[in-house]
Amino acid sequence: MKDRRVEMVEVGPRDGLQNESAIVSTADKAELIRRAIAYGARRIEVTSFVNPSKVPQLADAEQLVAMLPDRDDVTYIGLVLNRRGAERALATGRIDELGAVCVTSNTFGVRNQGQSSAESLAAAIEIVGLAKAAGRSGQITIATAFGCPFEGEIAIDRVVEMAKRAADAGPREIALADTIGAGTPAEVAETVGRVRAAVGALPVRVHFHNTRGSGLANVWAAVNEGAATVDASLGGLGGCPFAPGAAGNVATEDVVYLLERSGVATGLALPRVVEAAGWLGGVMGRPLPAMVSRAPAFPGS
């Protein structure tokens, strides 16, 4: 029995795949989700409802959602960037939660989603309202919270201010995303601590990429500052097509290994995660970035 616990969000089906140029079949995506449930994932970012011409990999959002296992104990998250996306997601009747994204940086916002920072925050607030009106939950992610590929450093004050305003919309949580993997643990700890203090009882979720090798150190720093939920992608797939050089998300198996051996329960079964990563490597036709799946099993893990 572990003393501490975090919730994991499996983002492989959405953030893990969206940067892949070879289109993965809808059947394989559905299998990925079934396997994630089998290894213990109870909150899964399954797809995004965005312009299919911008993200062709996720153009099958409605078809995939129709294939989701009918599980009362699993929360399916659909990423949306505006009212139209929210309406598409809600129209499926199978998305439990809308994930909205606001960005700290105007340059990144315009390039990533055609919105300034202020426009993205307004859209996120609207999306949470639409979710709640439909009896669903909404959450807001603050992207480029630890640096922008175009603008460089992002002041923590700016992140905190956006988090406060986002919290007023009544989301389920505030997520902080290191979209380009530039963050390091001291900054992560300070940001998580200050955002937690600013948003009261609202849980803080974190999303790291391992672009510069600091991803797992950032997860650990965030969890130690009370982050309740951690995003990870099976095999360490992932990246952002509009952020130059963004490498994969932190890998589910690497995060689970680190946290479980550090006394933090994740709810995921590591051997089944590793097994699923092996299957996913076969689907992708290449070794995936995660380290634990390539290392010998360590006794007791």
Place this chain on the structure above:
Amino acid sequence: MKDRRVEMVEVGPRDGLQNESAIVSTADKAELIRRAIAYGARRIEVTSFVNPSKVPQLADAEQLVAMLPDRDDVTYIGLVLNRRGAERALATGRIDELGAVCVTSNTFGVRNQGQSSAESLAAAIEIVGLAKAAGRSGQITIATAFGCPFEGEIAIDRVVEMAKRAADAGPREIALADTIGAGTPAEVAETVGRVRAAVGALPVRVHFHNTRGSGLANVWAAVNEGAATVDASLGGLGGCPFAPGAAGNVATEDVVYLLERSGVATGLALPRVVEAAGWLGGVMGRPLPAMVSRAPAFPGS
């Protein structure tokens, strides 16, 4: 100006290369050391004086040492495992410090260096004595301090007990090595904290491999517990030929990025480290594992 500072030890020429089957020329090894000095390294593990039939990559120890730049401000460390190795290293007249290695695990000790745990500790104590008698310094590394590939978990009590006994020999420092990259930050923090308390004023150095992705998180945990010195290998080269599956050392550029951006000065110039890693990748003929060298430069780093 940073508030905090750690000392870096560049271990690329020894631990980085020893697992490579293609022999690197002595001239390239000397160039690697020159480049390490150029990016700021002032303490470098240059080679080991062991049986050349066991580690053919480092069979040129004496020839390499003869080519070392004559620098009063750089400490050259030679790894040795017994009296014979110590005598070889000291006979060169160019090795400033003997690095001795004792192991927590009998199984690993016998396979790695033909010594039980107790025999390895006795040899390390003897080596420090030989170094001091020759007017040089000696240091002792406790290998498999965070797990053994054969015996599994290693009790922290055992590490602490070995550290106390090693400290009595008067080494420059005690190093804790995660030989197989099994450690995670909670265990690292506890071990570093307890060893520091046990060895009084003696500095603690740490050595991590990134086998399971936790390497940088472990560096950060150790530095926060007061580790004075951090080992890293340019490009993330490295591993141990006798530890199945051991991946590379933590990469110098990834450690420098993480620490410098977290307010901890390393003395190394990141752009020059990245430049050297590019050169080393050319020598090795493949991309190296380090992440920072493959990521776009982040403004300010």
